[in-house]
Amino acid sequence: MNTPDTDPRFRLMLVDDHPMMRRGIRQLLELEDDFLIVGEANNGEEALALLETLQPQLILLDNNMPLLNGIETLKRLRQIGYSGKVLLFTVSDAEKDVRDALRFGADGYLLKDMEPEKLIQQVRQALLGELVISPGLTRVLAQALREPQAANQVELTEREQQVLRMIAGGNSNKMIGRKLGITEGTVKVHVKNLLHKLGLRSRVEAAVWAMSHEQA
Template sequence: MSVRVLVADDQRVVREGLTLVLGLLPDIEVVGAAADGAEAVALAERLRPDIVLMDLRMPRCDGVEATRLLRERRPEVRVVVLTTYSDDRSVLDALRAGARGYLTKEAGGEEISAALRRVLEDGAAIDPAVQHHVLNALARPEPEPHERLTPREAEVLGLIAQGLSNAEIAGRLYIGEATVKSHINHLLAKIDARDRAQAIAYAYRNGLAVPGET
């Protein structure tokens, strides 16, 4: 049975290269390619791939947020991260968001294919080069709630503290209102806040509020 794969990477040469390499492997079918996380989520909902091969650093919606959205909307679609980043934060953020695999772009075609197979069979595929980051993170004390916010979530929290509405935040960050709502829901859960008022209070207590424009 062929593995249906969607490739998500903001660099065109990488997308096309991965599509070409994967297309040459037996039993791999590339069903689409996305230039950012938002497009990856939209295409995954329409094309129903088995696996999304996801980059992390992408405009509009990064790979971590896209992985989280897919876990909520299409939990049957697995995510395998393929990125140049192998630091502790990147690895843990991706796995916490729901990624089932994490590979660096040093991986070859056969290694990627094997990882896709393991994940499709409900296994996990963590590049040996980054496994120690998981162990390092487990050995550290649990981070403060705001330390678990993604950079985008922290930015949204700062704008909430300025008193901006969802529509205003969307305009400021050039993203959709639905994406803003998703960020707010996630950050509220992470900081254990019930509503915007509690989020604003939390932002000021922890130095996360940013001054408004003059």
């Protein structure tokens, strides 16, 4: 019998206050051989209570829920040290929701009007360490993460630009250091400097900044 330590499938948890929505997502994801739905929750409070028992690697999280909404649940998850992937999966494309989700450590922000096949693809990409965003949110992201200085006034060194592109590609500091032939500590210095120059507060914001300006 497989255990969390031996089962090769990715462990997913669904958090949504609409049972029909959860059932549909579950049926869709369970068609994939490498996904295992370990549990469901009706709201954020339930999700937090089940976290230790279920040990999910990725949480698909609705935002508009009773008791504890998605953004607040995300904040609590990061505060207690949950290091797995968290994807907001919601109907809201409000700038504040997108901005807050990314600033509080979401690994992606997806809209519920997306095609089923695209959801599967985005979940896989997130599990591999990529930041996933619904394509229709590019303009919202650019507005949400509007930097204090205009983009053409930000002067990043060539190395900082390389590091920024690699962050946007989902690479860890260790992987960036390995690819560039520099130490992880040096990478951290570059990350700190580029965040300061861009007026951003996290790697996720930096990744989104890079993506939105690439597509601008």
